[in-house]
Amino acid sequence: MEILIQQLFNGMTIGSVYSLVALGLTLVYGILHIPNFAHGALYMMGGYITLTMMTKYGLHYWLAIFVSILVVGVIGVLMERFVFHPLREAPPIHDKIAAIGILLFLEAFAQFVWGAEFQSMPTPYGQVVQIFGLTFTMQRLLIVISAIVVMILLTLFLKKTFTGSTIIAMSQNREGANLVGINTNRVAMLTFMISGGLAAIAASLSAPINLVFPAMGQLVILKAFVIIILGGMGSVPGAILGGYILGFSESLGATYISNDYKDIIAFVLLVLILSVKPTGLFSKGGH
Amino acid sequence: MSKVQRIAILVLILLAIIFPIISQNDYFIHVMTLSFIWMIGVYGLNLLAGYTGYLSLAHAGFFAIGAYSLGLLTVKAEMNFWPALLLSLVITGVIGFFVGLISLRTKEHFFAIYTLCVGYIIYLVIDKWDSLTEGVRGLIGIPAPANIGPLSFETLQSHYYLVLFFLLLVVLIMYRIVHSLSGRTYIAIRNSEDLAQTIGISTMKNKLTVFVISTVIAGLSGALYASFVRFIGPDIGSIAIVFDFLTYLLVGGIGTLSGPIVGTILIVVLSQRLQFLQDYRMLVFGPVLTLLIIFYPRGIVGAVVSWTQKRKASVHQPIIRAKKLPEEQVKEG
Numbered sequence: 334m335e336i337l338i339q340q341l342f343n344g345m346t347i348g349s350v351y352s353l354v355a356l357g358l359t360l361v362y363g364i365l366h367i368p369n370f371a372h373g374a375l376y377m378m379g380g381y382i383t384l385t386m387m388t389k390y391g392l393h394y395w396l397a398i399f400v401s402i403l404v405v406g407v408i409g410v411l412m413e414r415f416v417f418h419p420l421r422e423a424p425p426i427h428d429k430i431a432a433i434g435i436l437l438f439l440e441a442f443a444q445f446v447w448g449a450e451f452q453s454m455p456t457p458y459g460q461v462v463q464i465f466g467l468t469f470t471m472q473r474l475l476i477v478i479s480a481i482v483v484m485i486l487l488t489l490f491l492k493k494t495f496t497g498s499t500i501i502a503m504s505q506n507r508e509g510a511n512l513v514g515i516n517t518n519r520v521a522m523l524t525f526m527i528s529g530g531l532a533a534i535a536a537s538l539s540a541p542i543n544l545v546f547p548a549m550g551q552l553v554i555l556k557a558f559v560i561i562i563l564g565g566m567g568s569v570p571g572a573i574l575g576g577y578i579l580g581f582s583e584s585l586g587a588t589y590i591s592n593d594y595k596d597i598i599a600f601v602l603l604v605l606i607l608s609v610k611p612t613g614l615f616s617k618g619g620h
Numbered sequence: 621m622s623k624v625q626r627i628a629i630l631v632l633i634l635l636a637i638i639f640p641i642i643s644q645n646d647y648f649i650h651v652m653t654l655s656f657i658w659m660i661g662v663y664g665l666n667l668l669a670g671y672t673g674y675l676s677l678a679h680a681g682f683f684a685i686g687a688y689s690l691g692l693l694t695v696k697a698e699m700n701f702w703p704a705l706l707l708s709l710v711i712t713g714v715i716g717f718f719v720g721l722i723s724l725r726t727k728e729h730f731f732a733i734y735t736l737c738v739g740y741i742i743y744l745v746i747d748k749w750d751s752l753t754e755g756v757r758g759l760i761g762i763p764a765p766a767n768i769g770p771l772s773f774e775t776l777q778s779h780y781y782l783v784l785f786f787l788l789l790v791v792l793i794m795y796r797i798v799h800s801l802s803g804r805t806y807i808a809i810r811n812s813e814d815l816a817q818t819i820g821i822s823t824m825k826n827k828l829t830v831f832v833i834s835t836v837i838a839g840l841s842g843a844l845y846a847s848f849v850r851f852i853g854p855d856i857g858s859i860a861i862v863f864d865f866l867t868y869l870l871v872g873g874i875g876t877l878s879g880p881i882v883g884t885i886l887i888v889v890l891s892q893r894l895q896f897l898q899d900y901r902m903l904v905f906g907p908v909l910t911l912l913i914i915f916y917p918r919g920i921v922g923a924v925v926s927w928t929q930k931r932k933a934s935v936h937q938p939i940i941r942a943k944k945l946p947e948e949q950v951k952e953g
Contacts, residue, residue, distance in 0.1 A: 368729045419914050425728050426675050427917055430870060431910045433863055438906025445900050551859065555740060558733045566729070597744050600737040604722070607734050611725040 338467060340584045346473045346542070348580020349480030353535035354553055355560040355572040356487065357528035363504035363567030364524045365417060367425070370432040372532060373554025374439035379405045379533030380545040381447050384454050394457050398537040402530040409529030410522045418521070443547040456541035476538045483534055484573055487527070491569065500524055504567055552596060559603040636784055640777045649780050655888040656783045657845050660790050662868045662880035664837030669866075670875030671798065672830045673810030677862050678719065678735035679838045681742030684857030686712045686839025687846035688746060691759040694847075701766040705843050712839025713832050720831035724824065727813075739859060747854040758853030762846050783844055790837060791877075797833070798877060806830055810875075867905050870912055873919030882920055 354376055361369050379401050386397035416431050458471035491497040503510040503520045511517050536549070543549070560579055564571020579599055587595035640649050661683055669675045689708030693699045699707070723734045746753050753759065765773040765782060773779050797803050805826050808816040817823050846852050855861075872883020887905065894901055916923045 366729075368733060416910055416914065423913075423917065424673075426669065426673065427913045429675055429729070429732055430866060431913045433866060434906045434909030434911075434913065436906070437863060437867075437902040437909065441900050441902035441906060445903060555736065559737065562730070562733065593748050594744070597741060600741045600744075603737050604734070604741070607726050607730060608722045611727070611730060 335467065336588065340588045341581065342467070342469065342473070342477075344581035344584035345577070346476050346580070347583060348577035349477050350535050350539040350576075351553070351556055351560055351579055352573045352576025353480055353483065353531050353538075355557040355564070355576050356484070356569065357531035357535075358554075358557045359561045359564070359567055359569060359572040360500070360504075360524050360531075361528045362561060363569075364500065364521055365413075365421070367417060367428040367432065368558065369528075370429060370554070371412065371435040371439065372528070372557065373550030374436045374443075375405050375409060375529050375532040375550070376536045376553055377443055377545075377547060377550035378408060378439060379529075379536035380454070380540045380549060381443055382533070383537040383540065384452060384545050385447070387455065398534065401533040401537055405529040405533035406526040407529070409525035409532075413522055413525040417525075418518070440547050440550075447545075447547075449547060451544040451546045453544055454537075454540040458541075470542070472541050476542070479534070479538055483531070487531075488569065496523065556599045559599045562603060563606060633788065637781075640780050646776055649776055651888060651892060653776070653780045653783050653848060654845075655884050656780075656787045657841050657848060658865070658868060658888070659880050659884045660787055660844065661838050661841035662865050662872075662884055663790050663794055664834045664841065665862075665865050666869055666874065666876075666880050667794065667797065667806075667837070668830055668834040670869065670879070671803065671810060672806045672827060673813075674724070674827065674831075675732045676723075676735040676831075676834070677732055677859065678723075678739035678742065679835070679865060680859060680861035681739040681857050682712055682716060682835040682838040683842035683845070683861060684742060684746055684852075684854070685715055686842030687852045687856055688753060688759070688842075689839070690843035690846045691762045691852050692752070694763050695759055695761060701763060701847065702768070705765075705847075708843045709836050709839050712842075713836045716832045716835030716839075717828070720828050720835070724827045724831060736859070739857070739862060743854060743857040743859070746857050753854070756854060758851060759846075760851050762850045762852070764850070765847055779848060783848065786840065786844060790840070791881075795877060802826065802829070867909055869919075870909055871919055873921030873923075873925075874917075876918065876921040876925070879919050879921045886920070 354372070357375075358369060358372050361367065361372070382401040382404050383394075383397045386392045386400050387394060390397075392400065412435060416435060417428060420427050420431055456472050458475050460471045462469050462471055462474065489497075491501055499510065499515045499520050500523065502513070502515060503517055507517060510520070535553075556579060560575035561567075561572055563578065564573075564575030579602070582602070583595050583598055586598045590598075639652060643649065661679065664682075665676065665679050668679075686708050689711045690701075690704055693704035693707055694701060697704075719735075719738055723731060723738065726734050747755060749755070764779065767773070771778070773782050797806075805816070805821055808819075808821060809823055809826060813823055842856070845856070868883040868887055869880060870883065871887055872881065873879030891901055894904065912919060918925070
């Protein structure tokens, strides 16, 4: 029983990270209908920038995360401006290849600047806490809480503010949004900014319990794709729910099935879903 | 095919044949053989992504399946090379058939993501299935191709000619496919699947055929790789390989017949020149890939084709242009 609860909590932690990454991916997909293969590279950059800010410049953890959000957000905006914007009329295969190009570049860049070694990120929250006889590390609790806070803030932003509604409007209908006077270019940039920021938060939160290395984004991004297909491409609640579903199934699968094959669970899940429903669960049709 | 093209192709083949004689440097021959092997794989990807419009990211997986089938059949089952080669193509084809059967129900993004995941599953299975594939230790001691009568393939030069033979065979097959009715069918599917369906093309059947052919070619490339390098590890199934294929294809020209050759040669030679970059070569090739897709989506070959067409159009009389154009368009497609 104790193992089960412990594993459920672990699943919650992994799920929170997955959800944050998938949220960024789904927002971009909703707006521009591109599967951003380079999103994993943004995640990786987020991890490295937070790490550098902390170790090189001695910034506090939270301050480092803040810088990382800004930097990765700007990288996202640059990507939109210089790559995806010129390609908006091109066949869909081009976006994907362009994104792969960016991904390859950013990974090589990280390896060039920071080296190929695995690095661990120090955290001020290494202590262990006891709740109801169960032991949790502070960092894991922090991941869950911050992720939930971020998700609530994001939902509020999308639902309650004017700028947020423009994003939703544009994901519903690009031409329509343009007609009612929404500056679609600005919204696209904003979406990439948020998407990059979310990736940076996810990476910075999870880095202390994982490690930082140039290929750290690869597996995460693949799983994020699984999640947004699970939850419906472009759907915000779907990304959150899908993230947690995957997190739980992985941590339970690792305990009760096989630790070696836990990474395969996500992909088998996806293959099953797409085999039964080629356009993904909860797809809204059309796209 | 025009006369000039015919001569150019003959000259290229001749050059490829005398290359080992001119260059006594074993290292260069080794590199050339490897790039021929890559070219075969890139042709496989080209047929699917370039002509049919389905970007498969699982091709490194099929490359690895071909390589591992051959390796396992020759090392563990101790089969003769040639039946093993044939059998490994069959294995790749059968797996390709089933993967295609399911994955081709999806379209565009879903297909890319689906195949990405399939590729990853193949990689993970190879990596973790220790008892069969030796896992991360890799398969060692894969034999060179067995003799056919008096022909032996023990030396580097003979291996070079063997791979060259397969490359020419693949190019010939590609040429025949692309210029046949099926080839045009595939292009029709790429241009608009709905339209193709409306004019009575069974898209699923055609897509599946392309998928299987394309995976078998990837498998052939993998099998040749295994017998040439003599050692394979799970890394050959990793996503990095499929990204390499894509880079070769894109730089040369996606959806063109000569693109895979041009792109692979160019990048392999450049990589040799940029050896000091090694792991960082993607610092150069990543942005090149992105810039190419924005400015020259059909790669070097595509750019040259459209440039010569423009020049011809301005030089020739309008009547000749009208006669020439349809033929050229087919070629270009």
